[in-house]
Amino acid sequence: MAFGFFKKGEKKEKAASGSTHYFELKVKETVQETKDAISIVFEQPANQPISYKSGQFLTLIIAINDKEVRRAYSLCSSPFVDADLAVTVKRVESGLVSNWLVDNVKAGDTLKIMEPMGHFTTEFEKGRKRHLVMFAGGSGITPMLSHIKSVLTQEPESIASLIYCNRDIDSIIFKDELAKWETNYQGRLHVIHILDNAPMNWQGYSGLLNPELLKKLFERIPAWGLDKTTYLMCGPEGMMKNVETLLAQHSIPAEKIFKESFVQGTIDKAKKPAAETAFSENKVREVTIRYDGNEYKIMVEPKRTILETALDQGIDLPFSCQSGLCTACRGKALSGTVKLDEEEGLSQAERNEGYVLTCVGHPMTDDVVIEIG
Ligand SMILES: Cc1cc2nc3c(=O)[nH]c(=O)nc-3n(C[C@H](O)[C@H](O)[C@H](O)COP(=O)(O)OP(=O)(O)OC[C@H]3O[C@@H](n4cnc5c(N)ncnc54)[C@H](O)[C@@H]3O)c2cc1C
Numbered sequence: 218m219a220f221g222f223f224k225k226g227e228k229k230e231k232a233a234s235g236s237t238h239y240f241e242l243k244v245k246e247t248v249q250e251t252k253d254a255i256s257i258v259f260e261q262p263a264n265q266p267i268s269y270k271s272g273q274f275l276t277l278i279i280a281i282n283d284k285e286v287r288r289a290y291s292l293c294s295s296p297f298v299d300a301d302l303a304v305t306v307k308r309v310e311s312g313l314v315s316n317w318l319v320d321n322v323k324a325g326d327t328l329k330i331m332e333p334m335g336h337f338t339t340e341f342e343k344g345r346k347r348h349l350v351m352f353a354g355g356s357g358i359t360p361m362l363s364h365i366k367s368v369l370t371q372e373p374e375s376i377a378s379l380i381y382c383n384r385d386i387d388s389i390i391f392k393d394e395l396a397k398w399e400t401n402y403q404g405r406l407h408v409i410h411i412l413d414n415a416p417m418n419w420q421g422y423s424g425l426l427n428p429e430l431l432k433k434l435f436e437r438i439p440a441w442g443l444d445k446t447t448y449l450m451c452g453p454e455g456m457m458k459n460v461e462t463l464l465a466q467h468s469i470p471a472e473k474i475f476k477e478s479f480v481q482g483t484i485d486k487a488k489k490p491a492a493e494t495a496f497s498e499n500k501v502r503e504v505t506i507r508y509d510g511n512e513y514k515i516m517v518e519p520k521r522t523i524l525e526t527a528l529d530q531g532i533d534l535p536f537s538c539q540s541g542l543c544t545a546c547r548g549k550a551l552s553g554t555v556k557l558d559e560e561e562g563l564s565q566a567e568r569n570e571g572y573v574l575t576c577v578g579h580p581m582t583d584d585v586v587i588e589i590g
Pocket residue numbers: 274288289290291292304305306307308309310311312313314315316335356359360477478479480481538542543
């Protein structure tokens with residue numbers, strides 16, 4: 218295969234235990250990364266290490282006010298470098314879980330997590346020679362740090378460039394760690410910071426990422442040619458849209474660009490209210506779900522998702538964000554038609570192969586059979 222950064226169609230690995238998808242992990246330590254972000258370092262269970270890939274996320278399952286809530290957090294650790302698993306949580310204004318985690322989690326606590334998931338990942342191979350160009354904003358640095366550590370240590374001939382946007386200097390997560398990797402792997406990692414509000418003595422870039430700035434940035438990072446370069450992005454929606462537009466203006470084809478979204482989009486939503494009425498027909502439909510060697514039949518009412526209906530009936534299907542972003546609930550429709558409220562989480566190739574997201578999926582025919590896992 219010529220390239221294949223993200224093997225979107227690949228099978229999800231089983232949890233290390235083989236039988237369970239959930240773990241209780243002990244918090245080894247928490248690290249205050251910035252004023253509003255902490256890293257939570259989990260001890261790898263000695264008897265049953267959890268395997269994962271760079272770029273995957275953990276789903277943290279927390280009981281707040283007697284209600285169980287789940288949120289996805291990308292692993293910033295690398296399976297090749299770090300003995301433990303780590304995620305970094307940044308406070309979101311009025312956010313339920315992010316603030317709870319930052320305020321409450323401490324060393325010695327035990328948290329329930331769901332096995333690592335996600336497809337913002339790649340295989341690392343010694344003989345590979347490629348350039349990963351990464352655009353990150355705020356907490357979107359987490360999967361990028363994992364990729365940086367993995368690519369630098371596993372692929373001696375590959376390089377990485379990181380363009381990292383933040384509000385101000387104090388908001389930069391992993392500032393020192395990135396500098397350390399840049400020094401230790403001189404010439405193979407280029408980190409460029411861009412700040413919204415730069416201090417007087419700031420030597421780097423500031424302001425909006427626009428065509429002129431992108432041109433300057435591209436002059437500073439090695440030009441390896443399209444065939445050897447992959448573009449990754451993770452950050453606020455506005456930043457990702459902007460970067461996509463700018464890369465398109467540079468004639469970089471969409472299939473060279475991979476993105477991870479942490480938050481459901483608002484820009485496109487405003488433009489396409491029709492998506493919300495995609496399931497407008499008024500019919501209860503039967504859906505068959507195959508998961509973990511079991512087969513379940515559920516009746517899905519109009520305006521309810523396949524996942525909601527299954528969970529209401531006590532079927533323990535995998536899920537995390539419940540908004541069509543993280544792909545934790547992904548399954549393959551073996552027959553029938555499923556309409557998605559939100560298609561952003563799946564690539565066109567995945568959709569063509571029949572993949573669906575049960576958290577935003579509605580059956581449109583009576584013969585829907587979905588295989589998960
Ligand atoms: C695959 C994936 C990986 C993720 N990895 C990380 C990570 O490594 N670190 C991290 O801090 N977060 C990460 N997130 C986001 C995280 O899952 C939560 O959404 C986030 O912590 C907010 O949860 P909350 O309960 O505090 O906010 P909620 O109570 O769910 O939301 C409160 C309000 O904030 C908005 N909002 C939610 N998330 C964000 C956001 N990230 N930025 C701005 N506004 C937001 C919501 O739309 C809502 O209006 C990831 C999300 C996904 C899908």
